[in-house]
Amino acid sequence: MKKNVTFKFVKTIPDSLDSGIVYITTYYNTAVHKCMCGCGNEVVTPLSPSDWELTYNGEQISLYPSIGNWSFECQSHYWIKNNKVIWAEKWSKRQIKARRRKQSRERSSKSCTKSKPVLFWNKLISYFTF
Ligand SMILES: [Zn+2]
Secondary structure, three states: OOOEOEEEEOOOOOOOOOOOEEEEEOOOOEEEEEOOOOOOOEEEEEEOOOOEEEEEOOOOEEEEEEEEOOOOOOOOEEEEEOOEEEEOOOOOHHHHHHHHHHHHHHHHHHHHHOOHHHHHHHHHHHHHOO
16 A cells, blocks of 8 residues: 655656556646555546546645545545545445435536546546446
């Protein structure tokens, strides 16, 4: 289980990711990293008002809200805050359902304002992750 992360701003996400690095592409408005538990699964976090928010202060990054990998076997749940991984408790089935509902609602109400790359990633992430 990782405790610290670094990050890379990239134009496109590389084919093979190093663990402990959050790859950020502003072209696709997306951040991608390998699950911090070490299971090797890739976690895609689209950056948009209805998905994740990336904060960058020149040295450190944070992602909001937390990252809940409930579709992976590890079901890990953590925050990335100021280049640190803060481990949170696992999700209950009810929490997962509630969050899924919330996200699909927000998606459908805001989808018309989104740019194409973000829509593409949203489709991808909802296909693979949710
Ligand atoms: Zn994992």
